[in-house]
Amino acid sequence: MSFISLAAMKKAARTSKTKQQSWSDWVRERDDPRIAHTKPEALDDITVLDLSSKSFAGCLCSSLLAEFGAEVLRIEPPEGDFLRICTPYGMLHKGEGLNYLTEGRNKFHITLDLSRPEGREILKDLVTHADVLIETYRPGIMDELGIGYEQLKEINPGLIFASITGYGQFGPMSQSRMPDYDNIAQARSGIQSGTGEVMPEGKSYNECPWAVPTKAGSWIAWSVAGTFMAVGILAALYWREITGEGQALDVASGEAYARLDDYAALWYYDTGIIAERFGNLDVCAFLYCFAPTKDGAVFLGGLRLEMWQAFVDMVGKWDEWGAASWTSLAPFMQREEQLKWASLIFEETRKYTNEELVRMSIEYAKKGRLAPITPVVAPVCSPEEAMKDANWLDRGIFIPIQDPLYGELIAAQAQHKMTESPIRTKWVCRPVGYDNEYIYPKYLGWRPSKLKELKQKGVI
Amino acid sequence: MAQETWKNYRENKSFKPPPLKGIRVLEVCTILLGPAGPAFLGAMGAEVIKCEIPPRGDTVRQMVPFGHFFRDQAPAAVHINTNKYWLGLDLHKPEAQKIFCELAAKSDIVEDNMRPGTMERWNVGYRQLKEINPGIIYISKNGFGQWGQYAEENRPSNDGAAQALSGYAWMSSFPGRPPLKSRLYVCDTYGALMGELAVLAALHYRGKTGKGQFIELSQTENIMRTMSWIWPYQQITGKVARPKGNRDVSVCPADTFRCADDTFMAIAAPAPEEFKGLCTAMGKLELAEDPRFKDHLTRLKEKNATAILKIIAAWVRTKKPEEVEQLAKRYGFAASRVYNSKDVVEDAHFRERGFITKIDDPFLGPYDEYEFPVMMSKSPPKVKWSVRAVGFDNEYIMKHFLDKSEDDIKELYQCGALGKWADVQGCRPPSHWDGKAGIIKARD
Numbered sequence: 001m002s003f004i005s006l007a008a009m010k011k012a013a014r015t016s017k018t019k020q021q022s023w024s025d026w027v028r029e030r031d032d033p034r035i036a037h038t039k040p041e042a043l044d045d046i047t048v049l050d051l052s053s054k055s056f057a058g059c060l061c062s063s064l065l066a067e068f069g070a071e072v073l074r075i076e077p078p079e080g081d082f083l084r085i086c087t088p089y090g091m092l093h094k095g096e097g098l099n100y101l102t103e104g105r106n107k108f109h110i111t112l113d114l115s116r117p118e119g120r121e122i123l124k125d126l127v128t129h130a131d132v133l134i135e136t137y138r139p140g141i142m143d144e145l146g147i148g149y150e151q152l153k154e155i156n157p158g159l160i161f162a163s164i165t166g167y168g169q170f171g172p173m174s175q176s177r178m179p180d181y182d183n184i185a186q187a188r189s190g191i192q193s194g195t196g197e198v199m200p201e202g203k204s205y206n207e208c209p210w211a212v213p214t215k216a217g218s219w220i221a222w223s224v225a226g227t228f229m230a231v232g233i234l235a236a237l238y239w240r241e242i243t244g245e246g247q248a249l250d251v252a253s254g255e256a257y258a259r260l261d262d263y264a265a266l267w268y269y270d271t272g273i274i275a276e277r278f279g280n281l282d283v284c285a286f287l288y289c290f291a292p293t294k295d296g297a298v299f300l301g302g303l304r305l306e307m308w309q310a311f312v313d314m315v316g317k318w319d320e321w322g323a324a325s326w327t328s329l330a331p332f333m334q335r336e337e338q339l340k341w342a343s344l345i346f347e348e349t350r351k352y353t354n355e356e357l358v359r360m361s362i363e364y365a366k367k368g369r370l371a372p373i374t375p376v377v378a379p380v381c382s383p384e385e386a387m388k389d390a391n392w393l394d395r396g397i398f399i400p401i402q403d404p405l406y407g408e409l410i411a412a413q414a415q416h417k418m419t420e421s422p423i424r425t426k427w428v429c430r431p432v433g434y435d436n437e438y439i440y441p442k443y444l445g446w447r448p449s450k451l452k453e454l455k456q457k458g459v460i
Numbered sequence: 461m462a463q464e465t466w467k468n469y470r471e472n473k474s475f476k477p478p479p480l481k482g483i484r485v486l487e488v489c490t491i492l493l494g495p496a497g498p499a500f501l502g503a504m505g506a507e508v509i510k511c512e513i514p515p516r517g518d519t520v521r522q523m524v525p526f527g528h529f530f531r532d533q534a535p536a537a538v539h540i541n542t543n544k545y546w547l548g549l550d551l552h553k554p555e556a557q558k559i560f561c562e563l564a565a566k567s568d569i570v571e572d573n574m575r576p577g578t579m580e581r582w583n584v585g586y587r588q589l590k591e592i593n594p595g596i597i598y599i600s601k602n603g604f605g606q607w608g609q610y611a612e613e614n615r616p617s618n619d620g621a622a623q624a625l626s627g628y629a630w631m632s633s634f635p636g637r638p639p640l641k642s643r644l645y646v647c648d649t650y651g652a653l654m655g656e657l658a659v660l661a662a663l664h665y666r667g668k669t670g671k672g673q674f675i676e677l678s679q680t681e682n683i684m685r686t687m688s689w690i691w692p693y694q695q696i697t698g699k700v701a702r703p704k705g706n707r708d709v710s711v712c713p714a715d716t717f718r719c720a721d722d723t724f725m726a727i728a729a730p731a732p733e734e735f736k737g738l739c740t741a742m743g744k745l746e747l748a749e750d751p752r753f754k755d756h757l758t759r760l761k762e763k764n765a766t767a768i769l770k771i772i773a774a775w776v777r778t779k780k781p782e783e784v785e786q787l788a789k790r791y792g793f794a795a796s797r798v799y800n801s802k803d804v805v806e807d808a809h810f811r812e813r814g815f816i817t818k819i820d821d822p823f824l825g826p827y828d829e830y831e832f833p834v835m836m837s838k839s840p841p842k843v844k845w846s847v848r849a850v851g852f853d854n855e856y857i858m859k860h861f862l863d864k865s866e867d868d869i870k871e872l873y874q875c876g877a878l879g880k881w882a883d884v885q886g887c888r889p890p891s892h893w894d895g896k897a898g899i900i901k902a903r904d
Contacts, residue, residue, distance in 0.1 A: 023576060023577045023580050023585065023587075023606065024576060024577070024606055024607040024611060024612065025607070026587065027606040027607055027674065027676065028606070028607040030674070031606075031674065031675075031676060040665070040669075042661040042662060042664055042665040043661060043664060043665075045668065046664075054731060056688070064657060068661045082730075082731050082756075085756050085757050086710045086711050086730065086756070087689065087710055087757075087760065088689050088693055088701075088709040088710050088760075089709055089760055089761060089762055089765075090756075090757040090758065090759075090760035090761050091693070091697075092757070093692065093696055097689075097710070098688070098689035098692050098693055098696075098710075099688045099689045099710055101689075101692060102688045102689065102691070102692060103688065139462055140462060142462075143462055148462060149462065149465050149837075150462075150464055150465060163462075166794065167809065168813055168835070169462045169465070169466050169835075170462070170463065170466035170469065170812075170813060171809045171810075171812045171813040172808060172809050172812055173809040174809075176789045177789060177790075177792040178788055178789060178792070178793070178794045178795070179728070179731070179734060179792070179793070179794050180794070181708075181711060181714055181728035181730070181794050182708065182711070182714075183706070183708050183711070183714045183715070183716070183726050183728055184726050184727075184728055184794045184795070184796045186726070187716065187724075187725075187726030187796045187797070187798045187799065188726075188796045188799050188804075189799065189804070190799045190800055190801045190803065190804035191642070191643060191644045192716070192726075192798050193724075193798045193799060193800040193801075194643040194800065194801070195632075195640065195641075195642050195643040195644070196640065197634075197637065197640065205718060205722070209634075210633075210634035210637045210705065212706070212716070212718070212724060213706075213716065213724050213798045214632065214633065214634070214640055214705065214706060215632070215706050215716065215726075216628070216631075216632045216642055216646070217628070217631030217632040217633075217687075217703050217704070218628065218631060218632075218686050218687045218688065218690075219686065219688060219708075219710075220646060220650070220686055223650070223685075223686040224650055224653070225833075227650070227653050227654055227657060228653065228833055228834050229834060230657055231500065231653060231656055231657050231660060231834065232834030232836060234657065234660035234661060234663075234664060235479040235480055235504050235660060235834075235836070235839075235841075236479060236836060236839070237664060238479060238480060238483075238660065238663060238664070238667075239479040239480075239836075239838070239839045241667060242482075243838075245838055247836055247837045247838035247839065248462075248465045248466075248836075248837040249834055249835065249836055249837070250466065250834070250835040250836075250837075251833060251834055251835070252813075252815070252833070254796075255810065255813075255815045255830075255833040256833040256834075258804055258815075258830060258833075259830045259831075259832070259833040260644055260645075260646060260649040260650060260653075261539075261644060261801075261804075261830070262492070262535070262536050262539050262540065262644075262645060262649070263523070263524075263525050263534075263535035263536045263538075263539060264525075264643075264801035264804075265539070265801055265804065265805050265816070265828055265829065265830060266530055266535040266538055266539060266827060266828070266829070267525045267528065267530075267535050267801070268801045268802055268805050269805060269827055269828040270528070270530045270531075270535070270827070271528060272802075273525075273528075274800045274801050274802050275525065275643065275800070275801050276800075277643075278643070279640075280638070280640065280641050282620075282641070282643075283525045283526060283643070284523050284524065284525045284526075284535070284536055285523055288618075288620055289620075289641070290620070290624065290629070290638070290639065290640075290641050292638070297624075297638060297639060298624070299620040299621050299623070299624040299641070300620075301616075301617075301618045301620050301621060303491060303519050303522075303523065303618065304519055307616075329522060330522070330524070330527055331527075333524060333526060333527045334526055334527050335526050361615075362613055362615065365614065365616075372614075374616060375616075376615075376616045376617055376618055376620070376621050378617070378620070378621035378622075378624045378625050379624060379625065380624040380629055380630060380639045381624065381625055381626070381627050381630060382627055382630045382700050383626075383627030383630060383631060383687065383690045383691070383694060383700065383701050384627075384694055384700035384701070385627070386625060386626055386627040386684065387627075387691060387694055387695075389625075390609065391604070391608050391609045391610045392680075392681065392684070394608050394609065395605060395607075395608045395678070395681065397681045397684060397685075398691065400695075409692055409695070410691045410692055410694075410695040411688075411691055411692055412681075412684045412685045412687065412688075412691055413685070414681070415654060415677070415681050415682045415684070415685040416654060416655065416657075416658040416675055416676065416677040416682070417605065417675070417676050417677075418658060418662065418673055418674070418675045418676075419673045419674045419675075420662070420665065420669075420671055420672075420673035421661065421662065421665040421673065423658075
């Protein structure tokens, strides 16, 4: 599908009454990420100080606000944040680590040495201009420096003071010296333990080192923690509009990620059963698995009886498996039944390629016995295949960002699309202290001589 | 100081107002991606009306671990439906569509996760509702968004499809092994969370301009957003990113190791003082000076990372999990046992913080639940109740929100616009239910 030009859109809007226009065209005309820059920004009246340190959660949190137009001042120590060198295999691109490069987006990067009293006084001056402050130091550090919530709220009672840490601001573990990392939060959440391949019978860890609790490949716990905090910040802003009051917010990464878990806690509470690894099948859902194919694997989904029956029909087993007589999905959800059916299903899926199965599902929705009901069939893609998929390219998630410093760069964006005040990526990243000369004069009225003096002293 | 801010937070929560008090949300959502979003708003105090097609309602009511119902309810449904009001409304019926429009006129937010165009066929799509309420914020969430090839092919989707299509599952396995589906419905629940971020930003925008808007979210695109380095890595190197099991390739050392008792331990110690702390704990301080491990960027190189992880693995293999955790606290690196659901539910720290919280629900009885994970010092979110039988709050909603009379309500039942539960597990009240508990009395 080709990109719709602005002129064509305007013309379409003039010539067609919205009632005749299809829903999808109507939406696209208004929320295509390619026209996001022509629209207003939702949070352009909000100023955020991001002091986060060694934390992708903090960085993502401020990115999510900056994408909506908040003015984010990313405050780093003069040597830069450690997160900049948390990069796959130590790889740098034009001097930057790849993770930081994708989440420096739309932020003004300034430096400030908070270990010096002078630096902390400057921070307090900035706080008078800020709506939100994000920090990820170990609990107690900000207080010790005299810039904790209780101290800063005296300067700015409307301040929303957002802390993201491994274990939170209170509770017995909060005073431990342990830092917050994604793989730790994944381990703590209870989710890693239930994800992974099942140990084949009679085998040991030495023979099958992959049959262990397995974490997600991405920084998902950090991402979830940062996103929860961004949601909390916007809720706190809403609350502030009504009451005029700021407040302190506390997110612990392991808790944030655990909150996305579903049935496991209740299942344990009720039965004492622990959600164990079940490979590519699903403890709580049927039909719901990755199935091997001739050339890879597909996801199969059908959480309603009719969708499971449609799958059976689609692979030509309607009569043989007796699908017409089934009245409920419940019997299929038992552990032993799942295992039995999985082997029957896999025998069928191995006869086809991924592409063939996907097409069969789309065709079944048109002509099948149970049409338009059809099973969910989706190929298991490598990220390379995902990045080349015409559907996602068309939807604008991988539009290269033209960054004045880092060149043309692909970083995923436009994760949601909005008709009035959409997100956008203006730039991907900035070097350490890049915006000192712009931000300090803007907020604190510094003259060039003062900037020079503080730079020489190493405060900025 | 922080102790001051958070003193007795858990105990005082019930006496403080939640942040989104006064916001009203209407949802026509099923399974997880849809309902999880309004549940987050509900935990933060929004008034959420969940519309389900009676008598069976939401498909999630049949999502039960190995077939196990909890007091006749699906465990998945309990967790995903915090603080909602339950309306059995058959949107196929014109009378029900009219009720929906009346509710939408008095609401701030509408959410659905139907396939594109479904709500419009029911005459309650965004284009129809904005005529009634121009300030309405309307979000549609699904697998592929509202436009583009996959949306136009009307492909169905769900969490597993998004894990598969995005490359997320592919990146979450061991080298040489098949891609692995997460036990977590991560694309559903994380997608739902990201959707609410957009909703709240839209609410802020409406506060300034009075304008509502339409928002769409594809759960597949959303999970791609979290796969940070993978995309520029592939663009710059021209190579496909490869999975590495439990090793974090951007943080070194960071991996999951096996202890002496065959339990698992995650460790991370990348920053200089943390790495030094770990080396000290291992009694191998010389490693901190080793040229292969001298700084983070050097350590991250494939050969060096493999070498240091092997050394740590051999050390952890000789240790009990509590020993490693003690050393981590003492020397300032990060370590955690790989918790299972029992460990999480019983963890003293989680309980002390009120993250694991005991709900005492008049309808369901007592149970353990996760609290909303953003603790807010002045306006604490809180889980109060959860799933109800299909159509459980019909009368309350009709009277309290729409001023309907007994006769109006009777008519709505007669024409089938309103309905209640089917007498099947997952849809009906628990067997111990006395016919009254949990019913909200309509206010005058």
